[in-house]
Amino acid sequence: MTCTDFLSQLTDYFDGQISAELLDEVRRHTAECSHCEVVLDTTRQTILVYRNNEAVDLSPELRDRLHTAIMAKCTGKR
Ligand SMILES: [Zn+2]
Structure with a gap:
């Protein structure tokens, strides 16, 4: 799985x-890719905040x- 694949599966x-x-x-992928691990984590937190505010997902x-x-x-590092 690439970073692009990962992002397309995120929702x-x-x-x-x-x-x-x-x-x-x-x-x-998140175990191997620290960037995507951060994205997954940030997205989870963002969704929690949104849900607490009863806004959109x-x-x-x-x-x-x-x-x-x-x-x-991901591309800037290479
Ligand atoms: Zn990645």
Whole structure:
């Protein structure tokens, strides 16, 4: 799984729509990739904050922002 694959699975992951197989890959990727681990963690916290405020869940805008940030980090290092 690449960082892009990971990000494309992120909403499904938090919606609980992800298959056991993909969940396994997501976990394996975050174990190997510290950037995506941070994204997963940040997203989880962001969703908790949003839910406490009774606002929307993971919006496309937020996902875009995370995607841009993570890709900048992952590609900038190489
Ligand atoms: Zn990654």
